[in-house]
Amino acid sequence: MSVIDILFRVDSICKKYEKYDVEKQGSQNASSDDSFARLYGWFESQIEAVLHKSEMVAMETNRAAMVAMNAEVRRTKARLMDEVPKLQKLAQKRVKGLSMEELEVRKDLVLALPERIQAIPDGTAAKQAGVWEASTSHKNIKFDTDGQFDDDFFQKSEESNQFRQEYEMRKIKQDQGLDIISEGLDTLKNLAADMNEELDRQVPLIDEIDTKVDRATTELKNTNVRLKESIFKIRSSRNFCLDIILLCIILGIASYLYDILK
């Protein structure tokens, strides 16, 4: 037979003889009839999960993960503690098919539960009794630490001393730098303000220059137009060409005389 066949056979045999399985009967009965047993079963499963988690914490090396898991463990524990009163109430109730002895047993179980829950390690168990007695009034405030408040936790180690010194040195250097920058900025501000005022002073002067130059340009324009007109008049008549010709003749005569005299 192959493995699969074996598995199937085992399953079918189990199903056949289920009614002889005490545990399963017990849990089935609990799930259908007894709310106490149901709740108790749920409790058991929660406690197992929490125990498993705390074991994982013990194996964990990453401190942040440790802290997170411890916090979760504590949360679950707190929830369980809250649910315990409910369980106690249920334990008082009488259920059909249950003998007096079993009732007593249930009560004892319920009583034992809180202790079991508290016993689950969550990283603060070691110091809880001693250190936090003073702060019993602040029950709602919980410090999310690992609880390793040994004596030299808060003592200055060498490293922290060095860090502090370095920090102070850097602060002093920054202050010096900022002083220099502020002086430079003062000078800049002064220069800028002076420039501002100087420009304000120049504005009316430039306005005056503007008007004067405008006047001068208009005058020039007028003069140019008139000059153009007069030249045009001269050019239109023949006098212009005649003038040039006569000028050349005179220059020729002058050079001739100059040559002769030389």
Add this chain to the structure above:
Amino acid sequence: MESAAVLAKEVRNWKELSEFSRHASELYTECGRSQPASDALAKGARALEDFAPEEAIQLYTDACDALEEDGKEQMAFDLYRAATSVYIKLEKYADAATFLLRLALAADKCNATHSQCKAYLSAIIVHLYAHDFQQAEKCYNDCCQVEAFLNSDQNRAASRLLSAYTEGDVEEIKRAAQSSIVSNLDHVIVKLARKLPTGDVSAFKMDTKDQEEPLDEDDLT
């Protein structure tokens, strides 16, 4: 006329120089040109600074008046500053301070707040240099009435200086005087500031204490 003044300068004939300058400025004013008028006076004054400072100051004042009449206070700043430097050379500190306040007034009219605050601070320093702490304080209180001065860096520098004086702390005075704000003032004033404190500073501490007692008596009665 101006050329005549220049020639007179060459010859070092001071009286004539000032006369020529005045005449030139009068002629300019008649033409309605105030700027050249004040320029003529200023040139004369500059030439006379070394030799007849009183006359120079007179010319400067006239020049400033001419400009102010015409509403051109902006141009007067330089003239005021030159006049104050002459006064300081003559060691007439009260007059110098008065001139600085006139400068501040002119600056106020033109809304030149920076110049105005610098003028106030310079006036306070001049008073302190003259060893006249009461005057300096009065000056400071007057200046605090002016809003523009109240909100300026110069105000802070002035209050620092005065508080250093009241405490009689020489180191603090020196530090306040070397600060960059004071170094931005006119160089003549900066020279004065560097020389602060003059005389005995602890005397000022006594003065302020004496002043307080009569006030207390008045309050009680």
